Amino acid sequence: NAGVMQNPRHLVRRRGQEARLRCSPMKGHSHVYWYRQLPEEGLKFMVYLQKENIIDESGMPKERFSAEFPKEGPSILRIQQVVRGDSAAYFCASSDNNHRGQGSGNTIYFGEGSWLTVV
Amino acid sequence: GEDVEQSLFLSVREGDSSVINCTYTDSSSTYLYWYKQEPGAGLQLLTYIFSNMDMKQDQRLTVLLNKKDKHLSLRIADTQTGDSAIYFCAERGVNNDMRFGAGTRLTVKP
Numbered sequence: 001n002a003g004v005m006q007n008p009r010h011l012v013r014r015r016g017q018e019a020r021l022r023c024s025p026m027k028g029h030s031h032v033y034w035y036r037q038l039p040e041e042g043l044k045f046m047v048y049l050q051k052e053n054i055i056d057e058s059g060m061p062k063e064r065f066s067a068e069f070p071k072e073g074p075s076i077l078r079i080q081q082v083v084r085g086d087s088a089a090y091f092c093a094s095s096d097n098n099h100r101g102q103g104s105g106n107t108i109y110f111g112e113g114s115w116l117t118v119v
Numbered sequence: 120g121e122d123v124e125q126s127l128f129l130s131v132r133e134g135d136s137s138v139i140n141c142t143y144t145d146s147s148s149t150y151l152y153w154y155k156q157e158p159g160a161g162l163q164l165l166t167y168i169f170s171n172m173d174m175k176q177d178q179r180l181t182v183l184l185n186k187k188d189k190h191l192s193l194r195i196a197d198t199q200t201g202d203s204a205i206y207f208c209a210e211r212g213v214n215n216d217m218r219f220g221a222g223t224r225l226t227v228k229p
Contacts, residue, residue: 033217042125042221043162043207056216091161093217108217110154110162 004029004094005074006111013118019079019086021114025094032075033108034067037089046090049075082118089113123220125208130226137195139223141208144189148210151184153193156205156222165193165206195225203227 005024013019025032034046036059045059049069060067064082069075079086093108123143131137143151149170154162168175168182168191175182181194195202205222212218 035219043219045216045218048216093162107164107167108152108211109164112161 004092004109004111006090006092006114008114009112010115011117013082013116015083015118016081019082019116019118021077021079021090021092021116022074023077023092023094023111024074025092026109029094029096029109031095032069033093033095034075034077035091035093037091037113039088043091046077079116082116084118087116087118089115122218123208123210125206125220125223127221128224128226130228131198133198133200133227133229135198137193137198137202137225137227139193139195139206139208139225141191141193141220142189143191143208143210143218145210145212145218146186146189147213149213150211151182151191152207152209152211152217153180153182153191154207154209154219156207158204162207198225198227200227200229 004026007022030051032049035043036046037043047060047067048056052071064080066078091110091113093110095108125141150167152167153165155165156162166177166180166182168184173184179196183192205224207222208220209217
């Protein structure tokens with residue numbers, strides 16, 4: 001049972017290029033979350049998606065960043081015209097939809113992350 | 120300020136107990152979590168506690184929750200060098216969003 005799969009694990013982009021990060025949630029999970037971890041900092045929430053819907057994008061920068069979770073295929077975090085400050089680890093997490101059950105814990109499982117370096 | 124706060128560093132000797140503290144602000148949080156991150160890796164779920172509990176024990180890990188003070192702690196008994204990592208506290212709100220602290224870097228000295 002594969003966990004949350006992210007690719008690429010490492011990505012190098014020149015300033016101004018586009019970065020696309022992919023995330024396949026755990027089997028049976030329909031909720032996806034993206035987080036960013038800047039060097040020596042904690043995790044910052046970016047966006048929460050369900051299939052074909054953005055539920056909460058309050059942590060997404062207003063420009064250049066977008067996310068989608070199509071009906072088929074992985075979730076994509078897209079960063080256009082990257083700048084050096086975008087260099088970070090981007091983590092995807094997934095959960096199932098049984099989040100209101102008291103016994104479930106509704107655990108969020110994380111992928112191994114995608115490390116973006118902008119040169 | 121941060122929704123979830125943690126001290127940034129903790130250093131202990133091997134064999135001692137470690138206590139990592141966390142405060143959160145959302146009184147409607149349903150679950151609270153502790154994750155461990157080793158260098159260059161993703162986050163590994165260590166344990167979680169439902170908000171109507173005040174304690175949960177799992178082998179060397181003990182989680183204490185003081186809901187009144189919105190304080191969560193993780194105690195690691197008999198800390199080993201392999202426990203050296205960053206530990207993240209997280210809260211989950213009723214809207215299914217999760218907020219993380221900045222992480223506590225635990226260093227275990229032999």
